[in-house]
Amino acid sequence: MLRSIEQILGIPPMNIIDATASPMFSCFSDTAVYTPYLCLANRVPINEMNKALSTxxxxxxxxxxxxxxxxxxLLDRGDDQLMNRILWHYSNKNRRYPKRFAGKDED
Structure with a gap:
């Protein structure tokens, strides 16, 4: 993806990995598509801060x-299973975490 962005902007690759990466040619065509798309409204206000733990x-x-x-x-340092459960909880609230993702743990 980064290589494609660099090519679109006309900037040189930042390193050898970018230079040897394959651009995303199959994602683009020579003809524009003017079909409208459905824009979903933001469900979380972007100016709302996280609530204090005490609340x-x-x-x-x-x-x-x-x-x-x-x-x-830090990147890639946390427990992936725990992070999956955290994200599931905040996007699904009271729905149980799916057993197929749970491994040994139970909710």
Whole structure:
């Protein structure tokens, strides 16, 4: 993707990995498509800050506390299974985490 962006902008590759990457040729065509698309409204206000931990209860509090662990401050350092559960909880609230993703753990 980065190689395609560089080519669209007309800038040279930043390193050898970019230079040897295959651009995304199959994503583009020579003719424009003017078909309208459906724009979805933002469900989370972009100017809303995270709530303070002291105002949260139950699973909201638990997962907010877990996501603030130092391991999640760096790339690829946190527990993937825990992060999946955190993201599931905040996007699905009271729906149970699917067993097929749960591994050994139970909700």
């Amino acid at each position: 949260l209860q139950g699973k909201d509090h638990y997962f907010a506390e877990m996501s603030s662990m130092p391991a999640f401050d």
